[in-house]
Amino acid sequence: MQVWAENMVEVAPRKTNTLLIMLAFVLLTLALLAIHTVKFDGRNYRQDEAWAVDGAIENSVAETVQWMARNIHPPGWRVVVDVWVELVGHYEPATRHLSTLYTALTFALLFRLAVDLFDREVGLLAVFILGTLAAFTFFGHEIRPYSALAAGAVGFQLVFLRWLNRRDFITALLVVLFGIGTIYTHFYGLLVIAAQALLFITLVRWNRALYLRAAGLFALIALSFVAWVIPFLHAVVVRTGSGVAYGLPNNFDSLLLIHRQMQLRPLAIGELLLLAGIIMPVMRIFPQRHEAHETRLRFGGEWRKVYVLLPPVFVLSLAIIGNTVAANITSRNLIVILPSLVMVVALAFKVFPRPVQAVVIVLLLQPALTNFRTFIANGPYQEIAAFMAQTVEADDRIFIEAPLVWQHIPLAYTMRQRLPVKFDNDDLMHIIQPAQRKLVDNMPDPAHNVIWRRDEADVARFLNFVGETERLWHIEVDQWQRGDRLLALLDETYVPVRSADWGIHDAQFPDHIVTEYRRIPDDVHERYRFDALYSLQSWTLRDDVTVQPCQTIALESWWQVDAAPPANVSMTLVLVDANGIGIVNTDGTPADSYTETWQPARLYLDERTLTIPCDLPPGEYPLLTGLYDLETVETLPVTLPDGSPVVGHAYLTTLIVE
Structure with missing residues (x-):
């Protein structure tokens, strides 16, 4: 009875300590996820994010698998995104919550692996370091496969370690499932599995039965990928030719760039912790840590550090070897090595004094x-949609001019999905570099109105596309200006009325310029002249003359100047009674611009609205317009x-007010 009581005294503090540790882990995870979410608040999709989300909208699960067969990426994560977008919609905060869930899973698996190898303190420190790492914050929160890839990499390490200790069926099944999930998340999952196989050979002493069991596990994982081998090799060898276009070359500068992008900040502290963690012997930190299965392992008590350090070394080595055949190395792909590296850093962190x-x-x-x-910079896609939403209509045509297919993908998604009216590919025309022709079918909904050469056939197609539409939108990326010749053909029938740019005067976005063109009315001629300089050429009331109280009417008017104006003027639109007394008016610079900047002979479109007073009695009320000096207010x-x-x-x- 006394022994039982003593055991209860020992167990109670241990349970309390476990609960406190778990509470600390949960609070730390929630805090880190909150930091990631706040940093992405209001952030536009990046090109690749828009690609993934648009693909989920345009394709069913079966179509996604077929689409990915033309791409270097396996379809597993894309299928998950299809289901997720169907459940939560396609707007940025909702879709990125999928990556938040994968990040939380990564933290949990990393904590458990660090505890299994070292202790709880190292586990908490590793989660903290990974969560504050800039590269993981950025790539791990995007609606991209990298947080899922990180979860798969650290999860595979964890279940494989437990299988080495237990070798039971359930753990073996988990090894196979994590392996399959990882390789179908991203093609770098193949390197993760291969690195773990090399680690097994390096770390585990020869034991025929154990080696056969391990070979069976890796064979099952490899067998699951057989159906995707041919599409994968075709994408690597035939479609991309030399691998991913943005891959880094095999040189010292690439390694230095990767190191700088993935290192902790402040840089000096990050480098010190990593170096100290690599050099510091594990047995100096955990002298009493021994387990039964260690007799099967090489390197004595240092096997734990080997288990953590060798996978990043093997992954990077395999990536460099593969890079000689097909470019594949990018900082975001190497997110798979970050969980291992942060555990090394956490080891060094642990030996520091508390202060x-x-x-x-x-x-x-x-x-x-x-x-x-x-x-990686994104584009001002939300801003473009907000600018266009002010006047866009269903019959408009949109002309997108950018050199690369990847620049067209997010713009096409924005035009089809983020405007108040819906457009399809028939309403969009693209001008793209001819070298990008083979990449067009990477678009979730491949463009079919594409101009490559600007020859006579392309000119005819462009003019036929524009037709007699009242409004044409021109979106230009990186000031490419390859569409200028085509737009010049419209000089006699269209004029630019509004324009906005992003990235020209600041570095937040790549250069994007959006211009709204309006078709010149057929009945343009001088109606009134103001101060012998300004002339009203045409006007259109976009509503019926019979109106209701509280109704808002819209007026379009076209203006022209004979010479450069000496001063700025303002325009008034006024509703008067039978005696000419004003009832309600709206004033502002015509065409929403200062008239001192106007050019002679060019037409300027003014668009404004006027709200009929709610208490206005029924009757007939003249609608008048005029101009007055902006400074002197002289009519x-x-x-x-x-x-x-x-x-x-x-x-x-x-x-006529009814």
Whole structure:
């Protein structure tokens, strides 16, 4: 009875300590995920994100598998995204929560692996370091496969380690399932599995039965990929030719770039911790840590560090070897080695005195909280959609000019999915570099209105595409200006009325310019002249003259100047009663621009609205317009085309209020 009581006294503190550790892990994970989410708040999709999301919208699960057969990436993660987008929609915060879940899984698996190899303190430190690492924050939160790839890599390491200790059926099944999931998430999963196989040979002493069992596990994982081998090799060898276009070459500069991008900040602290973790013997930190299965392992008590360090070495070595055949090395692909490296850093962190640990934690938190390091620029797609949404209509045509297919993918997605009216590929025309022709079918919904050479046939197709549409949108990326010749053909029938740019005057985005062109009315001629300089050439009331109280009407008017204006003027649109007394008016610079910048003979379109007062009695009310000096507020005199003076403002029409 006394022994039982003593055991209860020992167990109770241990349970309490476990609960505290788990609470610390949960709170740490939630805090890190909150930091990642806040950093991405309001952030546009990157090109690859838009590609993944648009693919989920346009394709069913079966179509996604067929689509990925033309690409270097396996289909597993894409299928998950298909289901996720179907459940939560395609807007940025909702879709990126999938990566948040994978990141949380990565933290949990990393913590468990570090505990199995070392202790709970190392586990918490490893999670903290990975969560504050800029590269993992950026690539791990995008709606891309990298957080899932990291989870697969660390999960495979964990279950394989447990299989080495237990060698039971359930653990073996988990090894196979994690392996299959990892290789179908991203093609770098193949390197993860191969690295673990090399680690097994390096770490485990020869035992025929154990080696046969391990070979069976790796064979089952490899067998699952047989169906995808031919599409994968075809994508690598035939479609891409030399691998991914953005892959880094095999040289020292590439390794230095990868090191700088994936290192902790401040850089000096990150390098010190990594170097110390590599050099420091594990047995100096855990002198009493021994397990039964260690007799089957080489390297004595240092096998734990070998288990952590060799997979990154093998992955990087295999990637470099593969890079000689097909380019594949990128910083984001190498996210698979980060969980192992942060455990090495956490080992060094553990031996520091508590005050030093506190200082280092503060130094690591400072850039993690205050800086958002972006590794790849995205585009101003939300901003473009908001700009176009002000006036876009269903009959518009959109002309996208960019050299690379990858620049067209997010713009096509934005045009089809993020505007208040829906467009399809028939409403879009693309001008792309001829060298990009074979990449067009990588688009989730491949473009079919594409201009490659700008020859006579392309000119005819462009003019036929534009037709007699009232509004044409031109989107230009990187100031490529290959469409200028085509747009010049429209000079006599269209004029630019609004334009916005991003990235021209700041570095937040790559250069994007959006211009709205409007078709010149067929009945353009001088209606009124103001101050013998300005002329009203045409106007259109986009509503019926019969209106209701509280209704908003819209007026379009076309203006022209004979010479450069000496001053800025403002335009007024006013509703008057039978005695000419103003009831309601709306004022502002015509065409939303300063008239001092106007060029002679060019047409300028003004669009404005006027709301009928809710208490206006039924009756007939003239609608007038006029111009006045912006500084002196002096009304400009009005004349008819023949020079006859007009008293007051120019008459447009009469509204009938019912």
